[in-house]
Amino acid sequence: MKSYDIARIPGDGIGQEVTPAACAVLEAVGKRHGIVFRWRPFDWSCARLKAEGAMMPQDGISQLSGMDAILLGAVGFPGVADHESLWGLLIPLRRGLQQYVNLRPVRLMPGIQSPLVGRSGADIDFLIVRENSEGEYSDIGGRFADGTPAEAAFQTSVFTRAATDRIMRYAFDLAGKRSAKHVTSATKSNGMKHTMPFWDERFAAISAEYPDIATSQYHIDILTAHFVSHPDWFDVVVASNLFGDILSDLGPAIAGSIGIAPSANINPERDYPSMFEPVHGSAPDIAGKGIANPVAAIWSGAMMLDHLGEKDAASDVEAAMEKALLRSDCLTPDLGGPADTKGMTRAVLDNLSGSG
Ligand code: ATP
Ligand code: MG
Numbered sequence: 001m002k003s004y005d006i007a008r009i010p011g012d013g014i015g016q017e018v019t020p021a022a023c024a025v026l027e028a029v030g031k032r033h034g035i036v037f038r039w040r041p042f043d044w045s046c047a048r049l050k051a052e053g054a055m056m057p058q059d060g061i062s063q064l065s066g067m068d069a070i071l072l073g074a075v076g077f078p079g080v081a082d083h084e085s086l087w088g089l090l091i092p093l094r095r096g097l098q099q100y101v102n103l104r105p106v107r108l109m110p111g112i113q114s115p116l117v118g119r120s121g122a123d124i125d126f127l128i129v130r131e132n133s134e135g136e137y138s139d140i141g142g143r144f145a146d147g148t149p150a151e152a153a154f155q156t157s158v159f160t161r162a163a164t165d166r167i168m169r170y171a172f173d174l175a176g177k178r179s180a181k182h183v184t185s186a187t188k189s190n191g192m193k194h195t196m197p198f199w200d201e202r203f204a205a206i207s208a209e210y211p212d213i214a215t216s217q218y219h220i221d222i223l224t225a226h227f228v229s230h231p232d233w234f235d236v237v238v239a240s241n242l243f244g245d246i247l248s249d250l251g252p253a254i255a256g257s258i259g260i261a262p263s264a265n266i267n268p269e270r271d272y273p274s275m276f277e278p279v280h281g282s283a284p285d286i287a288g289k290g291i292a293n294p295v296a297a298i299w300s301g302a303m304m305l306d307h308l309g310e311k312d313a314a315s316d317v318e319a320a321m322e323k324a325l326l327r328s329d330c331l332t333p334d335l336g337g338p339a340d341t342k343g344m345t346r347a348v349l350d351n352l353s354g355s356g
Helices: 015-033 046-052 060-064 082-096 161-176 195-207 220-229 241-254 295-307 311-325 341-353
Strands: 002-011 035-041 069-074 101-107 125-131 141-144 152-155 182-187 214-219 236-239 262-266 274-278
Touching: 002 015, 015 035, 015 069, 015 295, 015 311, 015 341, 046 082, 060 082, 069 295, 101 161, 101 241, 101 295, 125 161, 125 241, 161 182, 161 195, 161 236, 182 195, 182 220, 182 241, 195 214, 214 220, 220 241, 236 241, 262 295, 274 295, 295 311, 295 341, 311 341
Parallel strands: 002 035, 002 069, 069 274, 125 236, 182 214, 182 236
Antiparallel strands: 101 125, 101 262, 141 152, 262 274
């Protein structure tokens, strides 16, 4: 019997609804595979910010550092600026726990309609590897000459060789395990004079270490267009923090719904826990209605199992989820179906127990 300490941070809005769904599925698959989850609940959220003045306690990072993994719902609250919730919890956790890879699979599942008419699952199946520790999202910069005609704001991007090389090696290693063996780099070295030429140089240098893996690179503007026109061109896409962020909202959109898109913040060296969370936010517009799609959270749970080395359990969850998505009566409203969060979760659980 293996057991894992899992920090459970449902967060705000629909995070409170989809996280229990993911945990129920993990519990069920754990029973089949002899895995025990010791859930460690944390109320860190924008709700906590409102009540106590901070989204998490000051020693938050050290409270989490001994966990085996972290399952996060979503954070965000009407009235709390997005940058506040990002810098109040997500970015400190990703950086403090050295989760420098943000991995986001984009896969068109059977049963899901892509807005790209005529595309099938054979065409849309790629991974976005986003640099998660530096780049454009830095806090170096500031506002100057407030309120005067000379007013200006500056923001410095930081691209170190160490962080650039490690994210690229991660992407190439991942591509090496897939059949297409292809890495695409997202760049913008025509417009950004210093950072992106450096990014291109490091991409060329690292790709030379992987002669069996094909490469291509596109400027971010045309790359977004190719995601729509030629999603079948992509296998592993490596991108900086900002470009990866943009691509990983576009990716789920072409794969049908943000309600099914999972993500992982990974510390590959495993000296800190990795964190698994849906791509979507707290969705204040549907929070409390019980209709949020739990699939993104459940799929994120499968990624967690895979990271913990529980490959069979991870495949079981994915198979149960894919089978549930084939049943139009189990789909939530974002996928055009009549079911609620509980109904969709029940369908996944039934498939796991063999009664679906
Ligand atoms: P946040 O500020 O927390 O990121 P947001 O409104 O900017 O919130 P999302 O929460 O991702 O962004 O929501 C974007 C849209 O997608 C909303 O209309 C929301 O209802 C919908 N949506 C997001 N997640 C889901 C889900 N799991 N199921 C159904 N609809 C969803
Ligand atoms: Mg948002």
